[in-house]
Amino acid sequence: DTGVSQNPRHKITKRGQNVTFRCDPISEHNRLYWYRQTLGQGPEFLTYFQNEAQLEKSRLLSDRFSAERPKGSFSTLEIQRTEQGDSAMYLCASTLRWRSNRGQDTGELFFGEGSRLTVL
């Protein structure tokens, strides 16, 4: 258990429905990442936050996807009008980034167990 919690762990939905995943990072971590992983592939970067600010979004993140981190703590990833191609494991990771590089920034990401989405 890394301390990063994701819910729900499994979600089965019908095509066209909206789904939302939640990630609770390690409490003192100011940076939060979302990745997507399909079978047999490595995780693909989707987006990341520094506190509540969303700093980067991958081109994989179509306009049906939206991520928020309203208070700089937990984050949500919403997928609207789901498609079968959205079926994947959605992984959240958190870490602590220092404003200045004092050598304490190891770059280690702590991943949750993921939320598996199946779109029928």
Next chain:
Amino acid sequence: DAKTTQPPSMDCAEGRAANLPCNHSTISGNEYVYWYRQIHSQGPQYIIHGLKNNETNEMASLIITEDRKSSTLILPHATLRDTAVYYCIVRVRSYNTDKLIFGTGTRLQVFP
């Protein structure tokens, strides 16, 4: 796109050293190499990272070539629980980005 290439699979006998190679010929001078592993149905787990010096921790050793174009992760005494997919990753970091770009990894099978 991933900046690393790895063999898709490897086998190792329990108790022996597992040496996992990685090529990163386009790595930039200030980019770190990271290794993570992923055991089935779990999130990736950090193992080790380095810039240009060899590194060792309680889990593994990382050997980076002098030209930094390749590296090797060494698990000194592999156990059955080390069976996993191992990812060699270059951390992409600049003024407007900071992320790990995963490739497809090496599936390590440790056998009795």
